[in-house]
Amino acid sequence: MxxxxxxxxxxxxxxxxxxxxxxxxxxxxxxxxxxxxxLLAVCLAWSFAAPSAFAxxxxxxxxxxxxxxxxxxxxxxxxxxxxxxxxxxxxxAGTFTLVAFIVAIPFSEAGWPxxxxxxxGFGTAVAIGVLNGLITAWLGIPSFIATIGMMFFLRGVIRxxxxxxxxxxxxxxxxxxxxxxxxxxxxxxxxxxxxxLVWLVVVAVIxxxxxxxxxxxxxxxxxxxxxxxxxxxxxNVRRVKLxxxxxxxxxxxxxxxxxxxxxxxxxxxxxxxxxxxxxAIAGVVVGGVSLYGGRGAILxxxxxxxxxxxxxxxxxxxxxxxxxxxxxxxxxVIVAVILNNIVRRRG
Amino acid sequence: xxxxxxTAAAPATTATAPARTPLFEARGxxxxxxHVNALMNVDFEVRHNEVVGLLGDNGAGKSTLIKILSGxxxxxxGSFFRNGQPVDISSRRKSEQAGIQTIYQDIALVRSMxxxxxxxxxxxxxxxxxxxxxxxxxxxxxxxxxxxxxxxGITSPDLLVEELSGGQAQAVAIxxxxxxxxxxxxxxxxxxxxxxxxxxxxxxxxxxxxxxGVSCVFVTHNLYHAFRVCDRFTIMAHGQNVKTxxxxxxxxxxxxDIIMSH
Numbered sequence: 001m002x003x004x005x006x007x008x009x010x011x012x013x014x015x016x017x018x019x020x021x022x023x024x025x026x027x028x029x030x031x032x033x034x035x036x037x038x039l040l041a042v043c044l045a046w047s048f049a050a051p052s053a054f055a056x057x058x059x060x061x062x063x064x065x066x067x068x069x070x071x072x073x074x075x076x077x078x079x080x081x082x083x084x085x086x087x088x089x090x091x092x093a094g095t096f097t098l099v100a101f102i103v104a105i106p107f108s109e110a111g112w113p114x115x116x117x118x119x120x121g122f123g124t125a126v127a128i129g130v131l132n133g134l135i136t137a138w139l140g141i142p143s144f145i146a147t148i149g150m151m152f153f154l155r156g157v158i159r160x161x162x163x164x165x166x167x168x169x170x171x172x173x174x175x176x177x178x179x180x181x182x183x184x185x186x187x188x189x190x191x192x193x194x195x196x197l198v199w200l201v202v203v204a205v206i207x208x209x210x211x212x213x214x215x216x217x218x219x220x221x222x223x224x225x226x227x228x229x230x231x232x233x234x235x236n237v238r239r240v241k242l243x244x245x246x247x248x249x250x251x252x253x254x255x256x257x258x259x260x261x262x263x264x265x266x267x268x269x270x271x272x273x274x275x276x277x278x279x280a281i282a283g284v285v286v287g288g289v290s291l292y293g294g295r296g297a298i299l300x301x302x303x304x305x306x307x308x309x310x311x312x313x314x315x316x317x318x319x320x321x322x323x324x325x326x327x328x329x330x331x332x333v334i335v336a337v338i339l340n341n342i343v344r345r346r347g
Numbered sequence: 348x349x350x351x352x353x354t355a356a357a358p359a360t361t362a363t364a365p366a367r368t369p370l371f372e373a374r375g376x377x378x379x380x381x382h383v384n385a386l387m388n389v390d391f392e393v394r395h396n397e398v399v400g401l402l403g404d405n406g407a408g409k410s411t412l413i414k415i416l417s418g419x420x421x422x423x424x425g426s427f428f429r430n431g432q433p434v435d436i437s438s439r440r441k442s443e444q445a446g447i448q449t450i451y452q453d454i455a456l457v458r459s460m461x462x463x464x465x466x467x468x469x470x471x472x473x474x475x476x477x478x479x480x481x482x483x484x485x486x487x488x489x490x491x492x493x494x495x496x497x498x499x500g501i502t503s504p505d506l507l508v509e510e511l512s513g514g515q516a517q518a519v520a521i522x523x524x525x526x527x528x529x530x531x532x533x534x535x536x537x538x539x540x541x542x543x544x545x546x547x548x549x550x551x552x553x554x555x556x557x558x559x560g561v562s563c564v565f566v567t568h569n570l571y572h573a574f575r576v577c578d579r580f581t582i583m584a585h586g587q588n589v590k591t592x593x594x595x596x597x598x599x600x601x602x603x604d605i606i607m608s609h
Contacts, residue, residue: 026507209478213478214479215471215477218464218467219469221459221460221464222469225458225459225460226458229455229457229468232439232455233455233469234440235468235469294458294460
């Protein structure tokens with residue numbers, strides 16, 4: 001061994017010990033795994049200690065969580081994958097709502113077969129993603145601005161499609177796609193577990209494979225981590241971003257369809273007053289995805305969204321006013337962003 | 348610009364004639380930005396198994412020449428030859444196909460990604476449906492690190508680049524270039540931000556690479572570093588090649604005097 005090699009060997013950075021422990025400590029989503037684990041532990045302990053005051057660990061409440069968390073988490077996976085490339089999508093609440101409308105209206109009112117209505121709905125999601133991608137990646141408009149524009153545009157479209165011809169006012173639409181469809185998308189499986197949880201696992205596995213095992217995932221991390229380096233090694237950063245925008249829009253649309261199927265109606269207010277997009281982005285940030293691109297793990301995105309929904313659930317259980325949730329959500333995001341920035345600076 | 352249309356002007360001082368056809372030659376390279384002549388009829392060559400220092404003060408034209416050799420900037424005039432045959436380096440990809448790879452000062456690596464993912468970024472070995480062959484990537488990454496740069500401090504290809512020192516990151520960038528069959532490395536100020544120990548490592552890597560068949564162009568302001576590691580020097584001033592000399596035919600003082608006098 002040369003002197004240089006010997007010097008460097010002495011300065012080696014990898015600690016000795018179990019490789020799995022070393023990997024675990026360096027896992028990008030380890031913070032949210034620990035925080036969410038602690039939150040669950042506290043909630044369960046509190047619930048078992050005082051079940052009448054805090055009914056967290058009841059089948060009914062866990063069933064609510066197992067239906068709500070997947071909707072936000074599936075959208076968060078799309079948002080997170082996009083953020084890995086260094087971009088944002090503020091328009092997902094619009095996509096979430098519009099896709100459900102586009103599926104429901106032809107199916108319920110024009111007699112289209114469900115598969116054709118779904119094709120139209122997801123075609124709309126793809127079109128929204130492509131448009132966001134083209135405006136951002138080809139025209140060079142910052143995605144924050146471009147997707148705010150798209151958000152308002154989609155709100156306008158939703159106002160238009162949600163007009164009730166009888167009252168001439170914006171109104172919710174019923175959505176009854178049939179028992180089989182409802183059972184597959186949102187059916188009860190056992191105990192507190194509903195089909196949405198299975199769909200979350202499916203989307204998370206697909207997201208993991210895309211991000212960590214597929215070439216496009218490597219290109220997403222490269223694009224978000226160092227755009228110039230990505231271009232230098234021949235990555236088509238525009239194409240990568242466009243694909244990420246499409247994935248984001250499709251997951252938002254799927255989440256919207258899950259929600260509409262569960263409650264058998266579509267509310268135009270999903271796109272305007274729900275703050276769904278902020279919850280998904282907040283979950284992703286809490287889950288350790290970098291605001292600057294290049295970092296992120298699917299498990300972090302899922303647990304970040306789960307943490308947001310669980311906090312909401314806890315506040316409801318303890319009877320806190322709804323306004324507290326928004327304030328707390330803001331505080332969580334600010335803390336997460338500060339931590340995110342610290343990690344970046346250390347990097 | 349065509350590959351072989353130029354009038355080559357002799358450099359101010361010509362080194363001893365090489366025994367073999369140079370690995371790479373640039374002849375009569377000129378480049379102007381508006382009224383500013385960044386390069387004027389510059390000749391430059393890289394020989395087999397050598398480290399050649401590209402020296403000169405700020406504004407001498409070194410960066411423009413490196414950008415041209417990298418395929419980033421297209422010259423107004425000039426031609427290029429690899430092993431005596433005309434080559435086209437009018438784009439980054441064509442330059443790489445001609446065996447040239449630039450290792451920039453700020454290192455074109457993604458700091459938040461692992462060494463393995465960096466090595467294969469843009470060149471992933473793929474299996475069915477575009478999925479990466481992770482096992483092959485891992486095995487080869489370990490071999491690359493061991494074979495080309497022997498960086499004992501890097502014990503895992505899973506380390507993030509941001510966890511590496513500056514020298515180690517340079518070494519990873521070099522290893523990546525060498526693995527993908529580049530045999531001419533353009534190293535733009537590779538030691539400027541490094542500690543003494545890291546500098547020693549990068550200088551040693553350059554020597555090892557030259558001896559193993561990968562020629563290096565060492566662009567630097569630091570004449571001491573250049574004189575320690577280079578076999579030959581090309582000094583530029585005001586967009587011209589003002590001297591080319593073998594190490595045996597010059598001295599550190601002479602190189603310093605030439606740069607200072609321009």
